[in-house]
Amino acid sequence: MRFLLTSRLLKVLREIGNLSNFIFENANRDDANLADDNRKAIKITGEILSDSFVAKILKDEQFSAEEESEVNAKVEMISKKIAEIKIVQMVGIGIDEIPTSIKHLTGIRSLGLNSNNLKSLPEELKFLVSMTTLNLCGNSKLKMLPRSLAEIKSLKEF
Numbered sequence: 001m002r003f004l005l006t007s008r009l010l011k012v013l014r015e016i017g018n019l020s021n022f023i024f025e026n027a028n029r030d031d032a033n034l035a036d037d038n039r040k041a042i043k044i045t046g047e048i049l050s051d052s053f054v055a056k057i058l059k060d061e062q063f064s065a066e067e068e069s070e071v072n073a074k075v076e077m078i079s080k081k082i083a084e085i086k087i088v089q090m091v092g093i094g095i096d097e098i099p100t101s102i103k104h105l106t107g108i109r110s111l112g113l114n115s116n117n118l119k120s121l122p123e124e125l126k127f128l129v130s131m132t133t134l135n136l137c138g139n140s141k142l143k144m145l146p147r148s149l150a151e152i153k154s155l156k157e158f
Contacts, residue, residue: 012075012078012104015099015100015101015104016078016082016101016104018099018101019099019101019102019104019105022099022101082104082105082106082107083106083107084107085105085107085108086107086108086109086110087108087109087110087111087112088105088108088110088111088112089110089112090112090113090116091112091113091114091115091116091135092114092115092116092138093116094116094117095113095116095117095118096116096117096118096119096141097118097119097120097122098113098118098121098122098125099122100122100123100124101124102122102124102125102128103122103124103125103127103128104127105128106127106128106129106130107130108128108130108131109130109131109132109133110131110132110133110134110135111128111131111133111134111135112133112135113134113135113136113139114135114136114137114138114139115137115138115139116138116139117139117141118136118139118141118142119141119142119143120142120144120146121136121142121145121146121149122146123146123147123148124148125146125148125149125152126146126148126149126151126152128152129152129153129154130154131152131154131155132154132155132156132157133155133156133157133158134149134155134157134158135157135158136158
């Protein structure tokens with residue numbers, strides 16, 4: 001018997017894949033200045049997505065009853081790994097938007113987005129409840145901040 005993967009779980013896995021690609025592609029524009037924390041974020045998301053079982057889930061979108069416990073274990077592992085990412089620095093790399101999938105980095109404490117071409121910020125930043133520092137300096141095209149930033153009680157500097 002085969003079970004269809006829940007659409008919510010599949011969406012989360014795909015969003016993590018998109019976030020991983022975003023971090024990797026943008027961080028590698030200037031590898032010489034890549035912070036160790038970014039390397040850790042790339043390593044963590046890469047480990048998750050290179051896992052053959054996760055790849056199977058993303059490809060097939062279904063699993064057997066026997067695989068159900070493994071799916072649950074992988075979801076737990078992914079949640080823990082993503083929570084390990086504490087600092088992401090995307091400084092001066094020319095990005096103009098942040099993917100909404102950033103909401104999965106709930107353990108992030110510092111997000112450096114200074115000196116880019118950001119035009120807007122996603123409302124999903126409100127899910128970064130551990131964030132204490134958000135650096136947006138040097139984003140002259142950024143005219144408005146989302147109201148949801150006020151919901152981040154831990155935010156001390158931005």
